[in-house]
Amino acid sequence: MSPLTISQGSSKHSAYDLRDPYSEVQETHTLTVIVDNEPGVLARVIGLFSGRGYNIDSLTVAEVDHTGHRSRITIVTTGTPQVIEQIKAQLGRMVPVHEVHDLTVEGASVERELALLKVTGKGEARIEALRLAEIFRANVVDSTLQSFVFEMTGAPSKIDAFAELMRPLGLTEIARTGVAALARGV
């Protein structure tokens, strides 16, 4: 037997928080990436995901600092802990990337998504759709005699639930922005 030991907790020397490094369980993480808003930066990030076979569940991007030309990209991705760590490291070494945060492990965060849902129908179904929309706090932003467009903001799971309920009531189209997320607190 080798006398070699490595003290427990040495993972604090790890560049990353390796919770269960050998886990094959798929985890979903929300990442925030602050980048220079230069041409091609989104293609670069997306190319990294497709080129290395990572998943993108949702992606949003917009310039959030107009003077500093910084954009915030929010990516929801799924993978084993090892893959998630790789994704963060790969993002972190890109030249236009300033910060990478994993909101899923860095404390509590809020995640919101906006969706527009078109529901067409008449009679009872139409009234039921409107009633449910009220419960879900969805706003009517357009209506004709045969249709509504509902706008709703919330956690992605809430939008999923609402869309599921609208389906039998005449949901014909849905547009979703993808997740925007921020860490809670200061």
Added chain:
Amino acid sequence: MSQQMTGAKMVVQALKDQGVEVVFGYPGGAVLPIYDELFQQNEIRHVLVRHEQGATHMAEGYARSTGKPGVVLVTSGPGATNAVTGITDALMDSIPLVVLSGQVPTFLIGNDAFQEADTVGITRPCTKHNWLVKDPERLAETIHQAFHVAISGRPGPVLVDIPKDVQFAEGTYTPPQKARTEHYAPKVKGDIEAITQLVEMLEQAERPILYTGGGVINSGPGASQLLIELAESTGIPVTSTLMGLGAYPASGKNWIGMLGMHGLYEANMAMHDCDLMINIGARFDDRITGRVNAFSPNSKKAHIDIDPSSINKVIRVDLPIIGDVGHVLEDLLRIWKSRGRKTNKDGLAKWWKQIDAWKAVNCLAYKNDGPAIKPQYALQRLEELTRGRDRYVTTEVGQHQMWAAQFLHFDGPNRWMTSGGLGTMGYGLPASIGVQIAHPEALVINVAGEASWLMNMQEMGTAVQFRAPVKQFILNNERLGMVRQWQQLLHGERYSHSWSESLPDFVKLAEAFGCKGIRADHPDQLDDAIREMLAYEGPVIFDCLVEKHENCLPMIPSGNAHNDMLLPDDDVRNAITGSGAALV
């Protein structure tokens, strides 16, 4: 000097300010203004290649043998697409290149204009970073940033795409000192606590090994010196990847040879059986690890790397240290010395005994009988007859490359240039020219296979034009030897399209290019023929006709573990089986 100038002038000025001495390039419509500026100055030398792929490999050879970035200049469209293989090669092997490409004028971009290609789109995944410069005011700064990115952190290729109207337009030149580069600043100092922990592990280890890679060479000659000091003062054995050869001298007493698929038995066995693996600037490439779940099962692993994404990518390590090899080794040695230079002497003595027993297997043995020249023998003679010379070696890709790695010995860094990560046939000839341009007085040899060599043979014209006396040492087996070997190992000896008929007469080809051709086809001729090659002042094409069906051994067949190697006396037929067959 006025700071107002045309974009084309800025390009040349920026290159001068970056200390560039030579540019490898090929002109065309979209870079003519830059070529016009090159014409009107004498500080920067331009080497006219014969194919843009050649330019990129020359720049790689230049960069790897000097430690400075290689610079390439190509035109738009086909000029840029021809450069893609070399750029990808440089990315895989972490070689700093700055590629400048012409682009159609900004007002034509997106119109499918003549010789338009989406160069930044095409090269985005094969560069560290790239830029399309649409504003002449940003041009000089972008070029300075490009140099900064190419050489900082883990080095790699970058590309700046410059539309023709930007080359003609006037703008203000930004000198390097004023270029904003702060935000790209990879960490070079390793975490002291982690380094201390590695020292503790090293002090106790019974069976430690230093597994070194190209990162040591990229870190600069100082890092190689520190590696030597570490190995020799602790007594730990050193192995290296293909990329790291020379960082620790092959004549050094701790050297146990290259590891990996065609690495030495003793090196692979030591990797498998060690209790502490210290990875210094290597990346657990699949040529190295063999079957990942059987890789060095009983060791603690530390990994020193400047690129955080290399950590835990392939192999889980116990102790990652992110930083530049030179910086980390310096701290490591300092801490180890301050703690009293402790090692596990008894453990090490037993470990070396075991390693010596593995060495005795003599894994590079080959049968040197019969009238044909054995490729291994040719390389042994080449080694013998060039020993002590100021020598640089490049290679193509295939069996000859692996034999060169096994039979040639390197005692310093930056002397061995081979396409490791991408495995690019056609690399060696242009790379040898790039090396020779950087070291005009040195002996530069490209150990080639005939098939690889043909892939960029047009560059012989460049060698002749620029008086680069490169020696092309072709181990001619009239086969795509490595492919043939795999077909023997994996495909029931069905040699599908792995031989070349109607090869050129290489001696006549040499004459046609205006250089010297030499042929050897019998072992007895070899020494004289090699001496003749070495004595000749200009470029030489040496056609060394070798045994056609020699196999490159030892070998870890794909899907096997390190301790499960094919040795020279084993039956190689159908040696790759099971899930290994799906691997490359």
